[in-house]
Amino acid sequence: MAEKTVDMNPILQSALEYEFPPYSEETGWDKIVVNGDHSHLCPTYVKRTPPCQASCPAGEDIRGYHNLLRGVDKSDNKWEAAWRRITERNPFPAMMGRLCPAPCQEGCNRQFVDETIGINAVEHAIGDYGVENGLSFEKPTVSTGKKVAVVGGGPAGLSCAYQLRRRGHDVVLYEGRAKLGGMARYGIMGYRMPRRELDAEIQRIIDLGIEVKTNTKLGKDVTLDQLREQYDAVFLGIGGQNGRDLPIPGADLPSVSNAVEFLVGFEEKGKEGMQVPKRVTAVGDGDVAMDVVRLALRLGAEEVTLLSAVTREDMKCLDQELTDALQEGTKVEYAIGTVQVKENPKGGIIVECVRMEPKEKGEEGWDSPIPFFRYKPIAGTEFEVETDMLVSAIGQAIDREGVEEVVGDAPWMKVDRNYQVEGMEGVFGGGDCLSLTLLTTAIGHGRKAAERIDDYVSGRPFEKADYEDVIRFEKLKSDYFEITPQHTRSHVHLTEVKDNWDDLLTKLTPEETEAESSRCMSCGLCFECDQCMIFCPQETITKFKKNPIGTVMFTVYKGCVGCHICSLVCPTGYITMGMGEGL
Numbered sequence: 001m002a003e004k005t006v007d008m009n010p011i012l013q014s015a016l017e018y019e020f021p022p023y024s025e026e027t028g029w030d031k032i033v034v035n036g037d038h039s040h041l042c043p044t045y046v047k048r049t050p051p052c053q054a055s056c057p058a059g060e061d062i063r064g065y066h067n068l069l070r071g072v073d074k075s076d077n078k079w080e081a082a083w084r085r086i087t088e089r090n091p092f093p094a095m096m097g098r099l100c101p102a103p104c105q106e107g108c109n110r111q112f113v114d115e116t117i118g119i120n121a122v123e124h125a126i127g128d129y130g131v132e133n134g135l136s137f138e139k140p141t142v143s144t145g146k147k148v149a150v151v152g153g154g155p156a157g158l159s160c161a162y163q164l165r166r167r168g169h170d171v172v173l174y175e176g177r178a179k180l181g182g183m184a185r186y187g188i189m190g191y192r193m194p195r196r197e198l199d200a201e202i203q204r205i206i207d208l209g210i211e212v213k214t215n216t217k218l219g220k221d222v223t224l225d226q227l228r229e230q231y232d233a234v235f236l237g238i239g240g241q242n243g244r245d246l247p248i249p250g251a252d253l254p255s256v257s258n259a260v261e262f263l264v265g266f267e268e269k270g271k272e273g274m275q276v277p278k279r280v281t282a283v284g285d286g287d288v289a290m291d292v293v294r295l296a297l298r299l300g301a302e303e304v305t306l307l308s309a310v311t312r313e314d315m316k317c318l319d320q321e322l323t324d325a326l327q328e329g330t331k332v333e334y335a336i337g338t339v340q341v342k343e344n345p346k347g348g349i350i351v352e353c354v355r356m357e358p359k360e361k362g363e364e365g366w367d368s369p370i371p372f373f374r375y376k377p378i379a380g381t382e383f384e385v386e387t388d389m390l391v392s393a394i395g396q397a398i399d400r401e402g403v404e405e406v407v408g409d410a411p412w413m414k415v416d417r418n419y420q421v422e423g424m425e426g427v428f429g430g431g432d433c434l435s436l437t438l439l440t441t442a443i444g445h446g447r448k449a450a451e452r453i454d455d456y457v458s459g460r461p462f463e464k465a466d467y468e469d470v471i472r473f474e475k476l477k478s479d480y481f482e483i484t485p486q487h488t489r490s491h492v493h494l495t496e497v498k499d500n501w502d503d504l505l506t507k508l509t510p511e512e513t514e515a516e517s518s519r520c521m522s523c524g525l526c527f528e529c530d531q532c533m534i535f536c537p538q539e540t541i542t543k544f545k546k547n548p549i550g551t552v553m554f555t556v557y558k559g560c561v562g563c564h565i566c567s568l569v570c571p572t573g574y575i576t577m578g579m580g581e582g583l
């Protein structure tokens with residue numbers, strides 16, 4: 001056998017410097033990894049959940065598609081394989097890559113080495129690859145004969161319909177509006193979510209063989225009782241369709257509206273049918289408020305003002321959204337309360353305002369989790385804002401028509417841990433109708449509800465959620481990974497946006513995407529770095545014989561002396577010394 005020549009790397013160095021505790025009855029064998037040059041423990045290979053996946057509400061196999069893209073897991077077409085892997089759980093990668101604020105990245109272990117993996121940038125490139133290459137989903141090969149009604153063609157309903165259809169159930173999708181997409185279409189505009197990609201990602205779900213009934217509203221065209229009678233189960237993904245009006249006098253004036261009316265009006269009428277006056281004022285501090293002001297500017301409003309009831313630090317919107325809104329020409333007034341709206345005899349309307357300040361410690365509401373409630377008006381600071389149109393962007397509520405029985409007096413729908421409406425067997429729900437959330441959460445709810453609906457219509461007891469053994473940074477050997485900066489997307493910043501509907505986010509090139517995927521540390525799963533094989537003094541680790549959980553390293557146990565080195569050099573925390581425990 002050829003002699004191994006290896007450099008002493010920092011991982012081996014640390015392995016050799018490891019101080020083992022002495023054996024005692026208290027510590028037990030499991031605390032002792034080496035006894036001289038051997039122990040009774042041998043390596044076991046334990047696949048663990050990476051924290052990125054645990055923090056993605058849609059539950060994507062992020063590590064899996066990075067490993068495919070960088071060629072660790074071999075496939076004939078790695079881009080298509082990565083697309084198929086992503087869409088197992090999230091059929092909207094082009095959408096999520098653009099719009100998701102990426103909670104997965106907050107969990108990513110790479111942030112403790114240099115910078116988090118640019119997960120949504122990779123997702124964006126894979127999603128667009130799928131659209132550009134016309135990839136479609138494999139049609140179901142079985143038909144269960146079970147029928148499920150999905151109400152609501154937004155991300156939650158579409159995700160649920162997709163997962164149910166793939167399992168061979170017949171799905172009929174009821175949508176109250178003319179087009180599918182929910183708030184991804186009627187709230188989020190084309191410069192953030194281009195329609196070609198949105199339409200393609202929706203269409204290929206429908207092409208699985210889903211029957212769609214648009215312009216069909218539950219509560220108007222069909223009742224819940226009828227659906228319950230005709231179908232084996234019903235999923236409600238009806239979102240929060242009612243924009244909240246300002247709770248102040250004058251909020252019913254014709255020049256006052258809310259964000260949902262404004263944004264949906266634009267999507268329905270198009271820019272030609274939607275005239276905005278010269279001066280537009282919005283009230284709110286979240287991302288929806290940013291969409292309102294940015295749309296007003298694109299439609300040609302010349303003076304666009306945002307009144308935020310809280311300071312910049314307390315605003316709910318993403319920093320990037322606010323920065324864009326400011327650069328594009330929005331004037332933002334911070335810590336402003338709105339008191340009343342009245343007609344302006346000179347034309348337009350007058351918004352009576354007052355300056356706000358944070359409450360003193362101990363005052364009612366000073367520590368409320370909702371920033372707005374932590375503020376109070378400052379007497380004597382009243383002033384007026386003259387404008388032509390006022391749009392309230394202070395939240396949304398569920399449209400109760402047709403679901404009165406389900407929602408009752410509560411502000412939102414309630415479901416149990418199986419996404420089933422309490423006291424209504426066979427009726428499930430998810431997404432924004434449970435409380436306003438993110439696209440990724442709505443997609444995750446849709447999938448999880450579909451899994452439980454699958455149990456329900458198949459007559460199986462509900463499956464319990466798996467316990468997730470999440471691998472944290474401390475379990476990795478991070479010295480193995482070279483410092484490599486993140487490959488970032490560029491964002492087009494505009495100062496003049498009138499009539500500009502371009503997608504403002506550029507995507508990574510294929511080379512940059514693969515390089516970004518290569519930064520992934522494959523937390524909790526082998527990626528064939530070969531460290532264990534190289535450093536095993538017994539030469540008893542080998543590869544390419546697929547072991548039962550699908551990775552390539554394996555130990556010939558009769559050669560193993562339990563020296564522990566393989567587990568100490570494994571960068572991903574995949575090896576646990578366990579075999580032989582209790583002997």
Ligand SMILES: Cc1cc2nc3c(=O)[nH]c(=O)nc-3n(C[C@H](O)[C@H](O)[C@H](O)COP(=O)(O)OP(=O)(O)OC[C@H]3O[C@@H](n4cnc5c(N)ncnc54)[C@H](O)[C@@H]3O)c2cc1C
Binds near residue numbers: 155156181182217439
């Ligand atoms: C302006 C705006 C911007 C946003 N930006 C982002 C963002 O950048 N990133 C992000 O992650 N999230 C964002 N969100 C949130 C995201 O859009 C929602 O969390 C997501 O769309 C919720 O999906 P859903 O399917 O539960 O509900 P929805 O998207 O609201 O879809 C519900 C669907 O049900 C239909 N429906 C309702 N009632 C009935 C009925 N009775 N009968 C038949 N059909 C019915 C509706 O017409 C709609 O199509 C934004 C939301 C808004 C409003």
Ligand code: SF4
Binds near residue numbers: 056101103123
């Ligand atoms: S859906 Fe959001 S949280 Fe999930 S992987 Fe994509 S960017 Fe991350």
Ligand code: SF4
Binds near residue numbers: 066107109110523
């Ligand atoms: S390094 Fe890779 S596997 Fe680990 S948490 Fe980040 S994206 Fe996930």
